[in-house]
Amino acid sequence: MSLDFLDKRFNTKEKEAFCRELSSGKLSHAYIVEGEEGFGKTFFAYYAAAGILCTGKSKPCGSCGSCKKLRQNFHPDLFVYGPEKDSSLITVGMVRDIKKTVFLLPNESDKKVYIIKDGHKMNTQAQNALLKFFEEPPNSTVFFILTDKKESLLPTVISRGRIITLYPTAKSDIIAWLEEKYPRKDNTEIVSAAGMAEGSPGKALTLLEKKYTAIKNDACEFASFIFSGTEFETASFFKLKRYDRTKAKEFLSATITLTDDIFRAKQKYPRCALLPFDKAAEYAALTTETKLMFIAEEAVRAYESINANTNINLTLTCFASRVNDIKR
Ligand SMILES: [Zn+2]
Secondary structure, three states, rough: OOOOOOOOOOOOHHHHHHHHHHHOOOOOOEEEEEOOOOOOOHHHHHHHHHHHHOOOOOOOOOOOHHHHHHHOOOOOEEEEEOOOOOOOEHHHHHHHHHHHHHHOOOOOOEEEEEEEEEHHHHHHHHHHHHHHHHOOOOOOOOEEEEEEOOHHHHHHHHHHHHEEOOOOOOOHHHHHHHHHHOOOOOOOOOOOOOOHOOOOOOHHHHHHHHHHHHHHHHHHHHHHHHHHHHHHHHHHHHHHHHHHHHHHHHHHHHHHHHHHHHHHHHOOOOOOOOHHHHHHHHHHHHOOHHHHHHHHHHHHHHHHHHHHOOOOHHHHHHHHHHHHHHHH
C-alpha cells in the first residue's frame, strides 16, 4: 500500500458514513464500492475492513493488533481477490477458492472480510456462483466488490449489495497531499499532475511517478553528454525529445537538481536527489564548481524564458549550445 489506508482525508464523508453504519451494528453482508480508477476504492475497502476487524474502541483505531496486521497487509481474516493480470477475467475458480473459507469461523475477529478488486472482470459464471453466498450469507462475512464499471455486474449482484459511490477529489486536496508526500519535488510538476488527474489521487500519483522517471532519465542522459560526451551529442539532444512547454520546464528543473547533486558530491556532502552518488562523484571529478554554477544558471535562464512563452526549441537549442561552452 503506497499510502496509509487509515488516512481519512480522501472519501472522508463515505468513510465516516461507513463508520456510523458499523457502530450501529447494521452492516450489510455485501458492499459494491464504485468509482473511477484512482478514486481510492482499494483504500476505502481496506479502511472499512480495518474498521470491521479492529478490536480498539474508536474503529479503526490504527493501533490494536488487528489494525497493525492490516497495516502489514497480513490479517488472517482478510481475503483479497482480483484478476491475475490486468487484462484477465475473474473466473469461477476464484469463487471456488472463496468457498473453501467462507463458511468457516473467523480466525481472530468476529468477522471475515473479502475484497474483490476489479469486480466487473468477473465473468457471468463467477458472478452467479458468488450470488449463492449473498442469498444465504454466512453471518460472519462481509464482501466488498470494487468496480469502475458497475454496469458490467449482473443486476442480481448489484441489488444484493449496498452501493457506496466514491467521487472525485478536489484538485487543491490532491496538490496538498502530493506536496506532503514529495516535499522536494518541483511544485509545477505537482500542480500539472493534479490538474491532469481528473479528481483521482491515484492517477495523479501515477502520472507524477511515471513522468518523473522519464524526465529523470532524460536529465541523466543529458548530463552524460555534457560531462563525457561530444559537443554534437549535447547539441542534438533536444531535437529528438520534442518537449512541449511543461516537459521542457520539468527537464530544466531536473537539470538544476542534478547540478546540485554534483555540486554536493564535489563537497563530499552526499545528498543525491536525482543521480546515484557514484555517478555524481564521477561527474564531480570531471568538472569545476564554476562550471556547475554556469550550467545551473543557464538552466534557470532557459526555464524563465520558456515560462515567459518564448519558442521552446530555440530556447533549448540555445541552452545546449551555451552549456557546450564548458567543454572548451
Ligand atoms: Zn484497531
